Amino acid sequence: MNLTFFKYQGTGNDFVMIDNRTKTFPKQNTDIISHLCNRNFGIGADGVILIEEDENSDFRMIYYNADGSETFCGNGGRCAVAFAKQLHIIDNKTNFVAVDGPHFAEIKNDIISIKMIDVDTIEVKKDSVFTYTGTQHHVELVDSLDNYPVFENGKKIRYSYNDPGSNVNFAEMIDDATFRVRTYEKGVENETLACGTGVTAVAISMHKIKKTNKTQINLPVEGGNLKVSFKENNGVYTDVYLKGPATFVFKGEIEV
Numbered sequence: 001m002n003l004t005f006f007k008y009q010g011t012g013n014d015f016v017m018i019d020n021r022t023k024t025f026p027k028q029n030t031d032i033i034s035h036l037c038n039r040n041f042g043i044g045a046d047g048v049i050l051i052e053e054d055e056n057s058d059f060r061m062i063y064y065n066a067d068g069s070e071t072f073c074g075n076g077g078r079c080a081v082a083f084a085k086q087l088h089i090i091d092n093k094t095n096f097v098a099v100d101g102p103h104f105a106e107i108k109n110d111i112i113s114i115k116m117i118d119v120d121t122i123e124v125k126k127d128s129v130f131t132y133t134g135t136q137h138h139v140e141l142v143d144s145l146d147n148y149p150v151f152e153n154g155k156k157i158r159y160s161y162n163d164p165g166s167n168v169n170f171a172e173m174i175d176d177a178t179f180r181v182r183t184y185e186k187g188v189e190n191e192t193l194a195c196g197t198g199v200t201a202v203a204i205s206m207h208k209i210k211k212t213n214k215t216q217i218n219l220p221v222e223g224g225n226l227k228v229s230f231k232e233n234n235g236v237y238t239d240v241y242l243k244g245p246a247t248f249v250f251k252g253e254i255e256v
């Protein structure tokens with residue numbers, strides 16, 4: 001079949017976006033998803049995102065990692081909002097639904113803010129934090145991310161968690177409002193240039209272990225700059241917003 005796709009990237013986390021309102025995309029075929037994401041034999045991306053109709057919200061976003069596993073994706077959510085606007089499904093504000101539930105989002109001066117789920121499962125361990133921001137995230141502080149072995153150390157930690165494993169975020173404290181982040185992503189099985197649910201996990205974890213008392217955090221990543229803001233009350237994090245750019249790269253067609 002001939003497939004029209006739109007390529008988007010959010011701070012370097014990149015996605016093949018498909019308007020699947022006709023419900024014709026073969027979702028069960030993980031080989032097709034992997035092929036689309038393959039950077040040599042396909043289009044190349046960290047994941048595939050489908051936009052579908054939803055009776056209770058503006059649209060449904062479905063995210064698949066490059067290995068075909070389904071999860072939520074924060075940067076992907078921001079790109080889905082930009083894509084929905086390009087398709088004239090929405091204007092600058094939207095309520096949409098994803099695998100982890102409903103999300104509000106808005107576009108202001110080309111910056112897309114997406115409301116993330118409330119975060120209340122935060123497991124503080126000796127040298128790391130494990131939390132859930134729409135998917136599983138391991139967070140640990142390191143002295144410097146320059147030349148840090150993200151792939152090697154990330155892969156080891158990723159598989160140390162019981163199935164489905166965990167994404168792994170290494171954070172370097174720049175100041176009390178800024179944490180640089182590099183992430184090894186499960187399902188991509190590599191370092192990505194940014195991870196939205198990952199930087200959200202870092203911001204909340206750093207507040208939880210009292211490395212910062214700020215509730216608006218800057219998170220420079222390899223592919224750009226993200227921001228996370230939140231409220232905290234008795235250890236529960238609400239009004240969690242992930243903010244950053246989402247860019248249309250090109251439109252294309254591929255035979256699958």
Ligand SMILES: N[C@H](CCC[C@H](N)C(=O)O)C(=O)O
Nearest residue numbers: 073074075135187195196197
């Ligand atoms: N890049 C995504 C995270 C995808 C998470 C996925 N790798 C998984 O949990 O399996 C983000 O911006 O949140």
